[in-house]
Amino acid sequence: MVATTDVLVEGRHFRRDWSPPYDIGRKAAAQNLADVVAMGARPTALLVGLGVPPDTDVAWVEALCDGMRDESAQVEASIAGGDIVRAETVLLAVTAMGALDGPPLTRAGARPGDVVAVCGRLGHAQAGVELLERGLREPAALVGAHRRPRPPYAAALRARELGATAMLDVSDGLVQDLGHIAEASGVRIELVGDAVPGPPVPDARRLALTGGEDHAFAATFPQEAALPAEWQVIGRAVAGPAGVTVDGRPYGAGGWDHFH
Ligand SMILES: Nc1ncnc2c1ncn2[C@@H]1O[C@H](COP(=O)(O)OP(=O)(O)O)[C@@H](O)[C@H]1O
Ligand SMILES: Cc1ncc(C[n+]2csc(CCOP(=O)(O)OP(=O)(O)O)c2C)c(N)n1
Ligand SMILES: [Mg+2]
Incomplete structure (x- = not known):
């Protein structure tokens, strides 16, 4: 299998006044799924660590999760679990896993002439x-x-x-x-x-x-x-x-x- 993780921080990777929560979820999943696919693997599951400020609407968090689920569904991956904590700003730490049929595609295989x-x-x-x-x-x-x-x-x-x-x-x-x-x-x-x-x-x-x-x-x-x-x-x-x-x-x- 392969695994990869990416952290997204409010203000650095997204802004809540620039993007609706559904899109932030799509993007957080996409960023990780793309890393799995780039290794020549089929994405299987995401684990999601989420930090949110205490005044965040439940509907906002639900839309974020919908976005992650829908993006994952594009490659038939699922959200296997995660954790949620109180934080000063929104923070997402996503880990994606993928299955390999053969050796992984790395960054090390390019040859002169390619x-x-x-x-x-x-x-x-x-x-x-x-x-x-x-x-x-x-x-x-x-x-x-x-x-x-x-x-x-x-x-x-x-x-x-x-x-x-x-x-x-x-x-x-x-x-x-x-x-x-x-x-x-x-x-x-x-x-x-x-x-x-x-x-x-x-x-x-x-x-x-x-x-x-x-x-x-x-x-x-x-x-x-x-x-x-x-x-x-x-x-x-x-x-x-x-x-x-x-x-x-x-x-x-x-x-x-x-x-x-
Ligand atoms: N040679 C490799 N061995 C193991 N994992 C690799 C290798 N090359 C790439 N990866 C995977 O790709 C992911 C992305 O690598 P990284 O250099 O952090 O790029 P990015 O800028 O996309 O985060 C890593 O977290 C790892 O999962
Ligand atoms: C509010 C905001 N400002 C600036 C950017 C631009 N930006 C933020 S991170 C980034 C690079 C990619 O993020 P990184 O954490 O390096 O992802 P990885 O390479 O690890 O997949 C870019 C272009 C943005 N997405 N949102
Ligand atoms: Mg990077």
């Missing part, structure tokens, strides 16, 4: 956060992408059959997260900027390369793999010092870092 491909949206959730930060609520599709990410679970679950050599979900930004594959696999990843899909906004390139939380899947495949249209090839892995380049140059700042 293609790098992405499945799902990039930069949409970050575009949504930046709209909300400016007090805007539209375009609704971008704000919705922040509130309720839609990881393409089914496509990612087929990645191993397609020959994927490494995979992860993009939570902190494409370049930063591909850096984990580059490091773990000891390869250099060369991205083609124009090939990276972005949101329909002027700042698409920056958002696509650095925006997290859409939980797209990024994977490496042998060059000869026949990839269906849901996977877009955005670059390749080559021999060389571990790192990620965009159009031949290292891509500077960007990506999420909790401590900077």
Whole structure:
């Protein structure tokens, strides 16, 4: 089996005035389910630790749980249990488990010559956060992408059959997260900027390369793999010092870092 855990803190990962509780639940589950799927595993169950302030409506908590349950149902996983405590702000600590049919897909399997491909949206959730930060609520599709990410679970679950050599979900930004594959696999990843899909906004390139939380899947495949249209090839892995380049140059700042 595989296991993964992610903590979500009010004010850092979500705001109660930005997102309804149902969507916060969907997002908390999605973030964890995507990590399970990225390891080539089928999600089975979630355990949920929940901290809530004492003045929280029961209906608010119920909607949060509905969201987690509905997101889990998308991959036929269930909420197996958890714990609830009084806290100063809302806090969710979710642990997800998954079952494997074979060896896990790690970040360490990319080989020089592999293609790098992405499945799902990039930069949409970050575009949504930046709209909300400016007090805007539209375009609704971008704000919705922040509130309720839609990881393409089914496509990612087929990645191993397609020959994927490494995979992860993009939570902190494409370049930063591909850096984990580059490091773990000891390869250099060369991205083609124009090939990276972005949101329909002027700042698409920056958002696509650095925006997290859409939980797209990024994977490496042998060059000869026949990839269906849901996977877009955005670059390749080559021999060389571990790192990620965009159009031949290292891509500077960007990506999420909790401590900077
Ligand atoms: N090589 C590995 N061995 C064990 N677990 C792994 C490995 N690679 C990834 N994982 C799983 O992926 C999860 C996410 O890893 P992490 O680096 O924290 O990324 P994220 O930024 O998505 O939280 C880990 O909690 C773990 O469950
Ligand atoms: C209120 C608010 N501000 C900013 C963001 C943007 N944001 C918060 S955490 C994060 C990165 C992902 O979170 P992390 O805890 O690193 O998830 P993991 O990579 O562990 O899955 C981003 C882009 C947000 N979601 N909500
Ligand atoms: Mg992270």
